[in-house]
Amino acid sequence: xxxxxxxxxxxxxxxxxxxxxxxxxxxxxxxxxxxxxxxxxxxxxxxxxxxxxxxxxxxxxxxxxxxxxxxxxxxxxxxxxxxxxxxxxxxxxxxxxxxxxxxxxxxxxxxxxxxxxxxxxxxxxxxxxxxxxxxxxxxxxxxxxxxxxxxxxxxxxxxxxxxxxxxxxxxxxxxxxxxxxxxxxxxxxxxxxxxxxxxxxxxxxxxxxxxxxxxxxxxxxxxxxxxxxxxxxxxxxxxxxxxxxxxxxxxxxxxxxxxxxxxxxxxxxxxxxxxxxxxxxxxxxxxxxxxxxxxxxxxxxxxxxxxxxxxxxxxxxxxxxxxxxxxxxxxxxxxxxx
Amino acid sequence: xxxxxxxxxxxxxxxxxxxxxxxxxxxxxxxxxxxxxxxxxxxxxxxxxxxxxxxxxxxxxxxxxxxxxxxxxxxxxxxxxxxxxxxxxxxxxxxxxxxxxxxxxxxxxxxxxxxxxxxxxxxxxxxxxxxxxxxxxxxxxxxxxxxxxxxxxxxxxxxxxxxxxxxxxxxxxxxxxxxxxxxxxxxxxxxxxxxxxxxxxxxxxxxxxxxxxxxxxxxxxxxxxxxxxxxxxxxxxxxxxxxxxxxxxxxxxxxxxxxxxxxxxxxxxxxxxxxxxxxxxxxxxxxxxxxxxxxxxxxxxxxxxxxxxxxxxxxxxxxxxxxxxxxxxxxxxxxxxxxxxxxxxxxxxxxxxxxxxxxxxxxxxxxxxxxxxxxxxxxxxxxxxxxxxxxxxxxxxxxxxxxxxxxxxxxxxxxxxxxxxxxxxxxxxxxxxxxxxxxxxxxxxxxxxxxxxxxx
Numbered sequence: 001x002x003x004x005x006x007x008x009x010x011x012x013x014x015x016x017x018x019x020x021x022x023x024x025x026x027x028x029x030x031x032x033x034x035x036x037x038x039x040x041x042x043x044x045x046x047x048x049x050x051x052x053x054x055x056x057x058x059x060x061x062x063x064x065x066x067x068x069x070x071x072x073x074x075x076x077x078x079x080x081x082x083x084x085x086x087x088x089x090x091x092x093x094x095x096x097x098x099x100x101x102x103x104x105x106x107x108x109x110x111x112x113x114x115x116x117x118x119x120x121x122x123x124x125x126x127x128x129x130x131x132x133x134x135x136x137x138x139x140x141x142x143x144x145x146x147x148x149x150x151x152x153x154x155x156x157x158x159x160x161x162x163x164x165x166x167x168x169x170x171x172x173x174x175x176x177x178x179x180x181x182x183x184x185x186x187x188x189x190x191x192x193x194x195x196x197x198x199x200x201x202x203x204x205x206x207x208x209x210x211x212x213x214x215x216x217x218x219x220x221x222x223x224x225x226x227x228x229x230x231x232x233x234x235x236x237x238x239x240x241x242x243x244x245x246x247x248x249x250x251x252x253x254x255x256x257x258x259x260x261x262x263x264x265x266x267x268x269x270x271x272x273x274x275x276x277x278x279x280x281x282x283x284x285x286x287x288x289x290x291x292x293x294x295x296x297x298x299x300x301x302x303x304x305x306x307x308x309x310x311x312x313x314x315x316x317x318x319x320x321x322x323x324x325x326x327x328x329x330x331x332x333x334x335x336x337x338x
Numbered sequence: 339x340x341x342x343x344x345x346x347x348x349x350x351x352x353x354x355x356x357x358x359x360x361x362x363x364x365x366x367x368x369x370x371x372x373x374x375x376x377x378x379x380x381x382x383x384x385x386x387x388x389x390x391x392x393x394x395x396x397x398x399x400x401x402x403x404x405x406x407x408x409x410x411x412x413x414x415x416x417x418x419x420x421x422x423x424x425x426x427x428x429x430x431x432x433x434x435x436x437x438x439x440x441x442x443x444x445x446x447x448x449x450x451x452x453x454x455x456x457x458x459x460x461x462x463x464x465x466x467x468x469x470x471x472x473x474x475x476x477x478x479x480x481x482x483x484x485x486x487x488x489x490x491x492x493x494x495x496x497x498x499x500x501x502x503x504x505x506x507x508x509x510x511x512x513x514x515x516x517x518x519x520x521x522x523x524x525x526x527x528x529x530x531x532x533x534x535x536x537x538x539x540x541x542x543x544x545x546x547x548x549x550x551x552x553x554x555x556x557x558x559x560x561x562x563x564x565x566x567x568x569x570x571x572x573x574x575x576x577x578x579x580x581x582x583x584x585x586x587x588x589x590x591x592x593x594x595x596x597x598x599x600x601x602x603x604x605x606x607x608x609x610x611x612x613x614x615x616x617x618x619x620x621x622x623x624x625x626x627x628x629x630x631x632x633x634x635x636x637x638x639x640x641x642x643x644x645x646x647x648x649x650x651x652x653x654x655x656x657x658x659x660x661x662x663x664x665x666x667x668x669x670x671x672x673x674x675x676x677x678x679x680x681x682x683x684x685x686x687x688x689x690x691x692x693x694x695x696x697x698x699x700x701x702x703x704x705x706x707x708x709x710x711x712x713x714x715x716x717x718x719x720x721x722x723x724x725x726x727x728x729x730x731x732x733x734x735x736x737x738x739x740x741x742x743x744x745x746x747x748x749x750x751x752x753x754x755x756x757x758x759x760x761x762x763x764x765x766x767x768x769x770x771x772x773x774x775x776x777x778x779x780x781x782x783x784x785x786x787x788x789x790x791x792x793x794x
Contacts, residue, residue: 025680026678029778031768031769031778032681033523036715038771040717040773135721138724283729331757333734334760
């Protein structure tokens with residue numbers, strides 16, 4: 001018997017090796033190594049990091065109002081996740097941080113003036129009906145945060161509608177008036193491009209600053225937590241449609257920039273539409289998804305009664321995702337030449 | 339991708355997708371090949387290759403000499419086995435190979451005067467390997483000699499080489515690709531061979547090309563092995579053999595990916611490299627071909643690497659085929675206390691096993707011993723979050739998550755709709771998966787389900 005066999009034998013018998021759990025040598029299917037930098041939890045932490053500039057801007061601009069929305073939504077999401085997961089007989093689903101991400105996105109997409117129960121209800125509906133009913137993280141069809149927001153948007157039209165944005169007392173004067181998109185749609189008033197870009201305008205607490213969303217979004221793309229195809233195709237589509245409208249109306253580019261930097265477009269393109277669970281798998285599918293979302297956003301913005309359409313556009317395209325996946329089954333290497 | 343071109347070749351020097359795992363080759367790459375002394379016994383399983391087992395032609399108690407054929411590959415897709423030592427045949431043993439196959443094996447006990455392994459390795463290294471005058475070799479003679487020497491692909495798959503180089507009537511072979519990529523992390527045996535015996539590789543490449551009547555000969559090396567590239571270029575001077583420097587990426591050494599990177603052609607699904615007019619052979623295989631044709635020596639020894647943080651002294655060793663893996667590990671100083679997994683081959687596609695009495699076979703490219711920290715996945719398994727990283731990593735352009743979930747939910751129809759058969763099980767998808775799903779293993783199960791479903 002060789003030394004090594006003896007070594008393994010002694011390792012296999014636990015009494016010889018106090019403190020070591022048997023078996024010592026174990027087998028498993030290949031591959032035996034994995035990318036230790038990747039993990040579901042790590043992805044969610046990345047999203048939170050990516051959202052931090054938007055969170056910072058919202059706290060600076062809306063102070064207590066933003067803090068309230070974030071705390072209400074995150075707490076309600078965590079509680080809802082815990083409760084609903086308990087009901088399914090599963091525990092410890094909070095560890096992957098996905099409920100926290102939903103809470104932060106939901107909180108950032110609320111108007112600052114919304115009462116606490118609106119955010120709480122949105123969270124419970126988003127997590128419960130939007131996510132856990134389908135089987136929890138990874139199984140849902142619709143973006144949970146948007147499910148929750150759509151629910152309260154319709155249930156509390158008064159508290160969530162254009163009027164809700166007009167009586168927030170924040171730090172900057174600009175944030176007490178109508179949102180830029182409402183002002184443009186209903187009153188024909190253009191907000192300056194620079195304030196839109198930097199984010200000293202009114203809106204949902206997290207969406208106002210285009211630059212904060214772009215910075216956070218680029219981090220997500222760098223980390224490969226979000227794909228570049230979705231934001232790129234959404235922004236290009238919106239820009240194209242806005243450009244055509246711009247030229248047709250003779251706005252000299254202002255209309256185009258206004259549509260790009262106002263409202264939830266940047267926030268939606270980088271943080272909502274890129275939710276991996278509810279967007280297509282392949283690069284081609286992601287492009288189709290982005291183009292579809294971009295078109296729907298502009299259709300809703302230009303032709304519907306709502307000033308903003310990111311939420312509904314994403315939800316509608318979420319419903320299309322399984323279909324897009326079926327359309328875009330890639331051809332394996334070597335298939336074409338058979 | 340299309341923008342870049344590999345200088346002098348139709349391909350781009352790379353292939354779409356793939357991954358960049360840490361190669362960890364520094365552990366053993368600078369270790370000069372050591373020669374293992376003749377062992378007291380060798381165990382030679384009757385099936386060390388892909389195909390039909392060979393037939394035992396010696397009986398218990400018979401005396402055999404070094405290089406004598408002990409198992410004859412009678413079928414076309416089979417390979418003969420030769421004794422690496424002089425000795426006496428003992429009663430046949432049953433061995434379980436790392437890949438899980440339980441096989442009958444010829445056991446030979448060393449007896450009498452031995453041909454030292456050192457001499458064989460010196461021969462490989464220092465011979466003035468001929469460069470010219472191969473036109474007097476008939477292609478068919480080379481093929482027959484390869485078959486008689488029991489040569490199989492030494493890169494890991496162990497496909498009988500004579501089948502690969504057999505001239506075929508359907509498609510002429512234009513190019514011989516000699517695979518020196520060694521893209522598996524940790525392994526360094528091919529690297530050492532390219533540095534220490536480049537002459538044998540070049541001569542073997544010329545001979546193999548003569549057998550398949552290929553006009554172009556390309557030795558492919560990844561750009562993380564500059565020393566090997568330099569040695570090979572030097573050895574290949576004034577011959578038609580060219581060295582192609584490819585991008586370092588896993589799985590560059592996979593046949594389909596390699597052909598794509600160098601020639602720019604895609605091997606049809608379910609097809610062979612021959613369908614693209616290419617023959618692919620590993621560097622060590624062609625070096626063995628050179629030894630077989632020029633020296634008349636059969637395949638009895640090979641270079642393996644023993645690496646990983648779980649082994650005391652990582653090494654590259656020239657070993658007789660049939661020596662037990664336990665002796666190999668002993669030769670490298672034994673296991674470290676924190677070793678938890680012993681793998682035959684590299685960590686991406688190798689087989690984990692625990693029975694070290696198994697012998698080194700022709701297809702054993704090395705041992706990788708990993709520690710607890712190295713196999714730790716860093717997170718626990720969750721649901722698939724459909725992030726699509728596996729899609730971005732898959733070198734075959736598949737949707738691994740769909741295949742894996744189709745297998746998990748036993749839906750062979752969906753699995754074949756997503757082309758499950760095209761999967762080469764390289765492990766890229768499992769490597770990148772943030773949910774830590776073992777996608778490859780699920781896909782393997784899926785393939786079994788699809789086969790059963792289609793037979794129905």
